[in-house]
Amino acid sequence: MNICVVTQQYKNIFSGVGLHANNLTNALLNDGHKVTLVLPEDQAPQLISPQLSITTVKKPRFNQNQARWISLSFSFNTALQRLESQSRFDLVHFTDARESFFCTPHASMIGHVNDTYSAELKTPLEYKRNYPDWLLRWLYYSAVHYLESRKLHRLKLLVANSQYTANTIIKTYPKTAPKVRLCYKSVDIERYHEIDNRRKVSPPDLDHPIILFVGSNMYRKGVPDLIKAAPGVIKQHPQARFIIIGEDKSTDRLKRLCYDLNVDRNFEFAGWQSQESLLSYYQRASVFVMPSLTEAFGVTFLEAMAAGVPVIGTNVGGIPEIIHDGTNGLLVPVESPSSITDAINQLLSDAQLRERFIQSAFSTLNNFSVDKMMECTRSLYQEILEN
Incomplete structure (x- = not known):
């Protein structure tokens, strides 16, 4: 087949979208398909293959903003029109369905729904309780909700990343019901085997435990609750270090919260890290924690599991489809710093529990x-x- 993959991320992976774009493209090439990648100019890969073509567009106008997909969608449409004037695609595969909203290719479109925060639109007061940028967030989510209600059903198929996402999209946008399919995101398990082996040879130092978080949009992913949980962990484990991986415009505000709670010496905000650098953090981590307020899936839990790191998440969204509480990890209530504290301390103090979770997680993968x-x-x- 001649397949066009349209994605905002590839070379630099910031979220599950970029991870999926890499796994998908590599697998399609291995299957012998001809693939055309359409992506921003700063995301062009070094990958060389006779079956791979690359078309770039200008970087999005709001590159560090959630709304970057809007300008990208227009740019992608121009690129697709030019490409389709030269050849015919069997289908166009968007790693984020929203980026298809202003595209009109001749080929059928398939797109991934990677989150539910716009579908689950809340009142302004509910956002005000948890987000410093609550008004802008509510306005943005409202605009996206409007566009999703009018654009999502245009795609031939919509790929939900969890059963929770599928149910939410169908309930909120009934027109999409015949087109929604569940297809879980993946993790390249082989890539993490060496990290797991290294952890077995040189286990993490539990006298100086590392609690790892990986993600952007840190308020939505519960970093403030993790910071609030830290004093209770440090009380039992004074040398504990919390490492926060990812870029977020609210980092300075989160650092101030650390200072106010007198835990700033135990926190490291390491910024964005490449996939290769990230492996070294997983290798040293004692526990992985992402206490999201809302989460459609949570591919970073899979990464941590593949690296042999026990995981803690919140009992929200699609996370319970990955973490089975008490079997392969721990689930805590959303917005409950004290529960996060208890879960971290429990894992740090119980070697048998950690090992049981790690082994069970390998089966989950x-x-x-x-x-x-x-x-x-x-x-x-x-x-x-066929249709």
């Missing part, structure tokens, strides 16, 4: 392998082509 993801993707492609 079989459901989220690249092979499983591609098996699902091939069936969706076949459905589109």
Whole structure:
């Protein structure tokens, strides 16, 4: 097949979107398909293959803003029109369905729904309780909600990253119901085997434990609650270090919260890290924690599991489809710093529990392998082509 993959991320991975774009493209090339990547100019890969073509567009106008997909969608449309004047695609695959909203290719479109925060639109007061940028966030989510209600059903198929996402999209936008399919995101398990082996040879130092968080949009992913949980952890583990990986415009505000709670010496805000650098952080981590307020899926839990790091998440959104409380990790109530404290201390003090979770997590990962993801993707492609 001749497949066009349209994505905002590839070379530099900031979220599950970039991770999926890499796994998808590599698997399609391995299957022998011809692939055209359409992406921003700063995301062009070094990957060389006779079956791969690359078309770049200008970086989005709001590159560090959630709304960057809007300008990208217009740029992607121009690129697709130019490409389709030269050749025919069997389908166009968007790693983020929103980026198709202002595109009108001749080929059928398939797109991923990666989050639910716009579909689950709340009142301004609810955002004000948790977000310093509550008004802008509410206005942005409201605009996206409006566009999703009018644009999502235009795609041939919509790929939800969790059953929770699928149910939410169908409930909020009933027109999408016939087109929504569940296809879990994947993690390249083989890539993490060496990290797990190194952890076995040289286990993390529990006298100086590292609690790791990886993600952007840090208020939504519960970093303030993690900071509030820190004093209770440090009381039992004075040498504990909390490492926060990711870029976020609210970092300075979060650092001030650390200072106010007198835990700033125990926190390191390490910024964005490449996938290669991230492996070294997983290797040294004692526990991985992401206490999200809302989360459609949570691919970083899969990364931590693959690296052999026990995980803690909140009992919200699609997270329980990955973490089974007490079996392969711990789930805590949303917005409950004290529960986060208890969960971290429990894992740091119980070696048998950590090992049981790690071994169980390896079994869980079989459901989220690249092979499983591609098996699902091939069936969706076949459905589109047959119809």
